[in-house]
Amino acid sequence: MSDYIESYYAQTATENEPRPALEGMVKASVCIVGGGLAGLNTALGLAERGVRDIVVLEAQRVGWGASGRNGGFVGTGYAAGDDRLIRQVGLKHTQELHALTVDALHLIKSRIAKYNIECGPNPDGHLGASWFDNPDEMKEWRDFAAENFGEQYEFIPRERLREEFCDSPVYFDGMLHRGVFWFHPLNYCLGVARAAESLGVKIYENSAVTVIDGDRADKQVSTDTGVVETDQLVVTVGGYVNGAAPQLNGAIQPVATYVMTTEPVDEDLLQSAIKCHHAIYDTRFSLDYYRRLENGRILWGGRGTLRLNEPDNLKSMMMGDLLKVYPRLAGIRAESAWQGYMSYARHRMIQLGELKPGYWYAQGFGGQGMGTTTVAGEVLAGAIAEGDETWHLFKPFGLNWAGGPFGKIYGEVLRHRVQARDSARAGLDRLHAAQG
Numbered sequence: 001m002s003d004y005i006e007s008y009y010a011q012t013a014t015e016n017e018p019r020p021a022l023e024g025m026v027k028a029s030v031c032i033v034g035g036g037l038a039g040l041n042t043a044l045g046l047a048e049r050g051v052r053d054i055v056v057l058e059a060q061r062v063g064w065g066a067s068g069r070n071g072g073f074v075g076t077g078y079a080a081g082d083d084r085l086i087r088q089v090g091l092k093h094t095q096e097l098h099a100l101t102v103d104a105l106h107l108i109k110s111r112i113a114k115y116n117i118e119c120g121p122n123p124d125g126h127l128g129a130s131w132f133d134n135p136d137e138m139k140e141w142r143d144f145a146a147e148n149f150g151e152q153y154e155f156i157p158r159e160r161l162r163e164e165f166c167d168s169p170v171y172f173d174g175m176l177h178r179g180v181f182w183f184h185p186l187n188y189c190l191g192v193a194r195a196a197e198s199l200g201v202k203i204y205e206n207s208a209v210t211v212i213d214g215d216r217a218d219k220q221v222s223t224d225t226g227v228v229e230t231d232q233l234v235v236t237v238g239g240y241v242n243g244a245a246p247q248l249n250g251a252i253q254p255v256a257t258y259v260m261t262t263e264p265v266d267e268d269l270l271q272s273a274i275k276c277h278h279a280i281y282d283t284r285f286s287l288d289y290y291r292r293l294e295n296g297r298i299l300w301g302g303r304g305t306l307r308l309n310e311p312d313n314l315k316s317m318m319m320g321d322l323l324k325v326y327p328r329l330a331g332i333r334a335e336s337a338w339q340g341y342m343s344y345a346r347h348r349m350i351q352l353g354e355l356k357p358g359y360w361y362a363q364g365f366g367g368q369g370m371g372t373t374t375v376a377g378e379v380l381a382g383a384i385a386e387g388d389e390t391w392h393l394f395k396p397f398g399l400n401w402a403g404g405p406f407g408k409i410y411g412e413v414l415r416h417r418v419q420a421r422d423s424a425r426a427g428l429d430r431l432h433a434a435q436g
């Protein structure tokens with residue numbers, strides 16, 4: 001029987017009660033493969049709409065994948081970014097897509113309250129800290145986001161950033177996005193699972209789907225120990241693909257990314273560096289994201305690579321990243337570090353749709369899955385339960401082949417190029433600033 005990976009989140013989980021594995025034949029109206037937030041939100045969305053006989057099959061444990069081990073930033077927008085979406089599908093279509101993520105944010109907040117999900121504290125606001133000297137660009141984006149997406153960003157000049165928010169030699173100015181927040185992702189997953197179960201959803205853990213027969217009206221989904229016969233099927237396996245759905249699996253690349261938590265840090269020392277309780281990220285392609293945890297710990301996340309083996313020196317690598325930003329914290333120690341897989345499509349957007357009649361999928365949430373898995377859950381639940389057609393908004397983002405091993409090589413080359421460009425730009429900006 002598998003358990004959660006060793007992480008700060010598993011250590012502080014509100015529960016760790018295993019659910020049974022699938023045994024024998026079970027009939028369902030909807031069977032969902034994957035118990036991450038995409039699958040769980042779909043199950044809860046369906047149950048809230050009155051659908052019964054819903055089954056979720058999870059290979060390991062609820063929230064065992066990316067959904068239960070991530071940075072916990074709950075924001076709006078998609079991993080593709082609004083700029084890229086506007087270029088691809090135009091402003092109006094992007095606004096409609098973006099609005100779904102704003103609705104999702106409100107729904108997450110209301111579900112936390114309604115189902116008493118203990119995933120706090122949930123401090124308000126994400127702070128973007130810029131490695132580049134680009135205040136005009138930032139203000140332009142703030143105005144554009146307010147006018148076109150109704151998002152409220154506050155520009156934070158560099159002196160104020162250092163005094164009130166975070167004091168690092170690598171940052172120039174900042175941008176505070178209010179209304180978005182942070183949560184304990186594993187506890188949120190567990191809460192959504194419990195909420196779905198309270199409405200009759202049946203969740204099986206340690207039930208890896210090995211064969212999917214999705215061509216028939218009564219589709220069959222098999223594990224080593226059982227079979228689910230179902231009218232409708234939803235596949236949401238994120239970056240943890242095992243070949244049971246080759247067409248879906250081939251359309252994404254799993255990308256590994258890392259999180260570290262520190263031992264408790266002396267309050268005065270911590271306060272001299274990270275002064276606020278907002279979730280903080282920076283503006284590079286390969287960004288750091290972090291925040292203060294309870295008991296003086298820091299959670300620090302970052303990096304992304306198509307090489308999926310966990311580095312041996314993960315703790316020291318992540319601590320090195322932290323100390324580049326906050327050299328004054330030298331001497332603090334890492335407590336735990338882990339990796340997880342995100343799933344990315346070539347177009348960097350969610351892939352969501354109907355593969356065959358009654359065979360649905362949602363994947364490719366990238367590094368921005370906390371809000372967008374709720375979008376997917378709601379859109380799929382609306383489509384299945386009510387024939388709602390919102391899912392057509394995702395049709396332009398197809399299941400293009402992600403390139404297999406060639407996609408990996410291309411992706412790594414691209415990543416190194418963009419990282420080199422970011423370092424050069426940040427270095428030049430700092431040099432110019434030092435010269436006055």
Ligand SMILES: Cc1cc2nc3c(=O)[nH]c(=O)nc-3n(C[C@H](O)[C@H](O)[C@H](O)COP(=O)(O)OP(=O)(O)OC[C@H]3O[C@@H](n4cnc5c(N)ncnc54)[C@H](O)[C@@H]3O)c2cc1C
Pocket residue numbers: 033034035036037038039057058059060061062063064065066067068069070071072073074075207208209210236237238239240241242244257258259301339340341342343362363364365366367368369370371373
């Ligand atoms: C380290 C890290 C940090 C991140 N930080 C953030 C963040 O701060 N904010 C944010 O918005 N997003 C973040 N993300 C991204 C976010 O976590 C993901 O986009 C999101 O969780 C994807 O959800 P999912 O349900 O698609 O996939 P997952 O959560 O990975 O769930 C997929 C599930 O499917 C199961 N599965 C796989 N194959 C089978 C099978 N054959 N049968 C049954 N079950 C199967 C897996 O066991 C897994 O539990 C981060 C991701 C990582 C890895």
